[in-house]
Amino acid sequence: QPQLQESGPGLVKPSETLSLTCSVSGGSISSSEYYWGWIRQPPGKGLEWIGNIFHSGSAHYNTSLKSRVTISVDTSKNQFSLNLRSVTAADTAVYHCARLLRATDVFDVWGHGTMVTVSS
Amino acid sequence: QSALTQPASVSGSPGQSVTISCTGTSIDVGNYDLVSWYQQHPGKAPKLIIYEVTKRPSGISDRFSGSKSGNTASLTISGLQAEDEADYFCCSYALSPTSIYVFGTGTRVTVL
Numbered sequence: 001q002p003q004l005q006e007s008g009p010g011l012v013k014p015s016e017t018l019s020l021t022c023s024v025s026g027g028s029i030s031s032s033e034y035y036w037g038w039i040r041q042p043p044g045k046g047l048e049w050i051g052n053i054f055h056s057g058s059a060h061y062n063t064s065l066k067s068r069v070t071i072s073v074d075t076s077k078n079q080f081s082l083n084l085r086s087v088t089a090a091d092t093a094v095y096h097c098a099r100l101l102r103a104t105d106v107f108d109v110w111g112h113g114t115m116v117t118v119s120s
Numbered sequence: 121q122s123a124l125t126q127p128a129s130v131s132g133s134p135g136q137s138v139t140i141s142c143t144g145t146s147i148d149v150g151n152y153d154l155v156s157w158y159q160q161h162p163g164k165a166p167k168l169i170i171y172e173v174t175k176r177p178s179g180i181s182d183r184f185s186g187s188k189s190g191n192t193a194s195l196t197i198s199g200l201q202a203e204d205e206a207d208y209f210c211c212s213y214a215l216s217p218t219s220i221y222v223f224g225t226g227t228r229v230t231v232l
Contacts (some may be wrong), residue, residue, distance in 0.1 A: 004165075039223075046123045047209060047223035063218045096166070105213045105221075106156045106171040112164065 002027035004097050004111035012091075012118050018084040022097030022111060029078045030055045035100040036080045037107065038071060040093040048093075052100055053080055087118045124149065124210055124224040132200045140227045142193040142210035148222050150191035152216060154213035157186060157195045161206045169208075194211040197229065206230045 008020035022036070029036060034091075035052040051061035053071045061069050065084070073080040084091060094115050098107040125143040132138040142149065142157075149155055157170035168177055170186040174195060183198045193212070197204050210224035 046225040047211075049219050049221040050221065060220065093215060098166075104171050105154045107158075107166075107211065107221075108168050108171075108177070110158075110165040110167075 002099065002109055006095060006097050006100065006107060006111045006114040008114060008116070009118060010046055010115055012087055012116060013120050014088055014118055015086055018082070018087050018095075018118070020070075020095055020097075020114065020116070022041060022080050022082075024078045024099075027082065029073065030075050030078075033075050033102055035102060036073065037098050038082045039096045039098055039110075041096070041104045041113070042093040047096075050082065050084075050095075074119070081089070089118050092116065092118045124212060124222055124223075125221045126208075126210060126224040126227045128225070129228045129230065131232055133196075133232045134200055134202065136200050137196055137198045138200060138229060140195045140208055140210075140229070142195070142212075142224045144191050144193075144212055144214075144222065146191060146220060147216055148212040148214035149188065149193050151215055153188065153194040155186070156211045157184075157193075158209050158211065159204075159206050160209070165223075166209070200231055202231050205229055218223075 004024045012018045037052040037071045038050040053059040068085045070083045094113040096113040099109040101108045130138045155173045158166040160166040173188045174186045210227040214222045
């Protein structure tokens with residue numbers, strides 16, 4: 001079973017860029033069976049899909065965040081990354097990375113998640 | 121795109137059954153058999169327990185079952201055990217201009 005691990009700063013200042021990386025172990029990020037995604041959960045609220053990326057670099061985003069989000073992939077490092085620009089307190093959340101199985105549109109493997117707080 | 125609606129909490133005694141509902145709309149739950157359910161214990165990664173409405177991944181107990189009627193999907197946990205105490209949330213593919221995946225609000229299951 002593959003494992004996903006998020007990493008990045010736990011505190012980001014308002015108006016700056018939130019940057020997280022997801023490291024994939026136990027499987028190849030270059031597999032054509034999967035997309036790789038980011039999902040977040042603000043404190044006390046439900047989960048929100050941020051976006052997915054394929055190993056080719058083709059990405060899909062939640063349009064409510066699209067103007068501020070970029071997801072990228074580094075197949076040589078078996079990692080993918082999230083950049084969220086111009087953050088505000090509303091972006092404070094636990095950020096999960098996850099693997100999306102294309103055949104069934106299901107997030108079948110998740111990382112534990114990392115808490116990111118936006119505060120000065 | 122609004123979140124799918126789940127009850128905030130459900131509870132049951134060991135051995136009983138509990139059912140969690142997940143209510144969406146005709147552009148998500150009602151339009152696709154692509155509803156999945158996840159279990160999350162505190163501090164742990166979410167774990168897939170049901171996909172495509174009724175299917176269980178390998179290794180998931182048959183005490184977990186899923187169903188759907190109209191715009192509402194449901195997860196039933198039979199023979200409730202102490203280890204089932206966790207948060208559960210649903211997810212659906214969506215025909216939406218904003219978000220192609222929409223999640224439920226989450227339900228805390230308490231074993232009395």
